Amino acid sequence: MENREQEMVERLEAATTLLERTSRWLEERQGALSGEVERISATVEQSRREEELAERLVAAERELAELKANAAPAVLSALRRTVPAATVETLAKHGVGDGPVDVRTLDAALVGLSLEQRIAVKSQLQRAGAIA
DSSP states (O other): OHHHHHHHHHHHHHHHHHHHHHHHHHHHHHHHHHHHHHHHHHHHHHHHHHHHHHHHHHHHHHHHHHHHHHHHHHHHHHHOOOOOHHHHHHHHHTTOOSSOBOHHHHHHHTTTSOHHHHHHHHHHHHHHTOBO
């Protein structure tokens, strides 16, 4: 009987040793798995951020294209360097010709026009770069 008890004690000790090893291995594996989960979640968050940034880029490019399309006529008219024919005729009647126009000469030529007309003529000449 004593031999049987001795064998059982040895078996229990061996089983305890195996359980301790298995427990340590499981703890190590648990630590490794949690690290992998953290890396996976970080990757998912990064890909979401990339998608968000890509969407914002597309929206910004669309807005820029719209602004360019809407601004093109305004830019072209601002770059226009010609004066309407009616303005040229009015100035020619008062002796003001091509080239830069002196402001005092221009004021004298526009005396017969209303205030709004004078402002319109001056702004046209200024856009055309003809006012000195």
